[in-house]
Amino acid sequence: MTELPFIHYSCQQIDDEDIAAVTAVLRSDFLTQGPAIEAFEQALGTYAKAPHAVAVSSATAGLHLSCIALGITCGDLVWTTPMSFLATSNSALYVGAKIDFVDIDPATGNMSPHALEEKLKAAKEKPKLVTIVHYTGRACEMEAFYALKDKYGFALIEDAAHALGANYANGKPVGSDPRTEATVFSFHPVKPITTGEGGAVLTHSKPLADKIRHLRSHGITRDAAQFVHQNKPAWYYEQQSLGYNYRMTDFQAALGTSQLRKLDRFMAARRALAQSYPALLSGLPLQLPPPDSHSGWHLYVVHITSKSTTRDAVFAALRAQKIGVNVHYMPIHLHPYYQNLGFTPGQFPASEAFFSGLLSIPLHPGMSSADQQRVAAALRTSLA
C-alpha cells in the first residue's frame, strides 16, 4: 500500500518560475531594498488598485507600522475582533494602546457592524482606531463600517491577511477603497500568495505610505531634501524617528511578484473547491460557511453540530488520517496573556459560540478533487 500524503489545510504553491525569479535576484547586486522591492510594490498596487504599497517583513510588522503612522500611541483606544490571529490586536499593544474587542456576526465570523454601533453608542471613550479582519477571505460589510467611521471619526485598518485576491461586495478588490487608511496583507506560506515571511501595507495616502516606508528602515532618511541639518556631505544620513528593521529582502519580493502573477489562478482554484464542498459534505452534522463568490476562501471553516461527537475528537480522527485540519481561532481574549489584561470568558459570546465546534478543513490550490474527496470521506466516517 502506498503512503497517503498529508493534506494541509493550506499550503504554498511554488513552481520553477518562482524559483528562477528568486535565483535571479541571488545572482544580482541587491539582496535587500533593491529594484525587486519596488517592482513588487508596483505590482501589488496595480493588483489591489491602491496607489501606494509598502512591502515589509510580515503582516504583523505592517500592522505595527500602520498603528504608529496613524498616530496611535500610549493610552489610545483600539477596537478589533476577537475572531482573528493574535497579531491583529498585539500590534496595537506594541504601541501602548488599550485594546478592546467587538463581537462578531455569527453568520460570517467578521466583526458585526451592528455590535460596533451598539458599543460606540454606549462607550464613554471612543476608539481612535478600529481594525477589522476579512475573516477567511470573506470581505466585511464595508459600507456599514464606513458609515460608522464617518459618524465617530475613528481610523480604519483592514487586516487583509486572508484576503489578497478577494473582492468587496461591490466587486472591487480588497485594498482598493480610499476610505480605509491602511490595508495589510500577509505573505506567510499559508496565505493567498507567499514570500516566505512577508507583508505589505496598501494605502491611498501618500503621507502615510512615506511614513511607513521611513519607519520600516530605522526611521532613517537619505533624502537631502528631507534633512533637518543642511549642507551635509554625500555619506550623510539622518535618523528622524524611532523606526525598525522591518524590511523585506529582494529575493522575497521577486518571489512575491512571481506569485502574484498566479494569484487569479489560485483564487479560481480556491473558489472551485469551496463550491464543491457543500455537495461532498451533504447530510453531515456540519454547518457550512455561506456561499460567497467574492471571498478569497483562504480558509474553509465548518461547525460541528453533532451531539454524539466533539470538534476535538473529529480533529484527532482527521489528523490521524493525515488530514491537516486546524482551528481558526480560539478567540483572542481567551488567551492567558489577554486574560491577564482583564478579559474574561463570556465577554464576547458570539465569538465564543462560533469557536465551539469550529474546524478549518483543507482548501488550497494544490488540492486535487481526489484530495477533497478524501477529506469528505474522513469527515463522514468520523461523524458517523
Ligand SMILES: *Cc1c(COP(=O)(O)O)cnc(C)c1O
Ligand atoms: C497571518 C495573519 C497575521 C500575521 O501575518 P504575518 O505575516 O505572519 O505576520 C495577521 N492577521 C491575520 C488575520 C492573519 O491571519
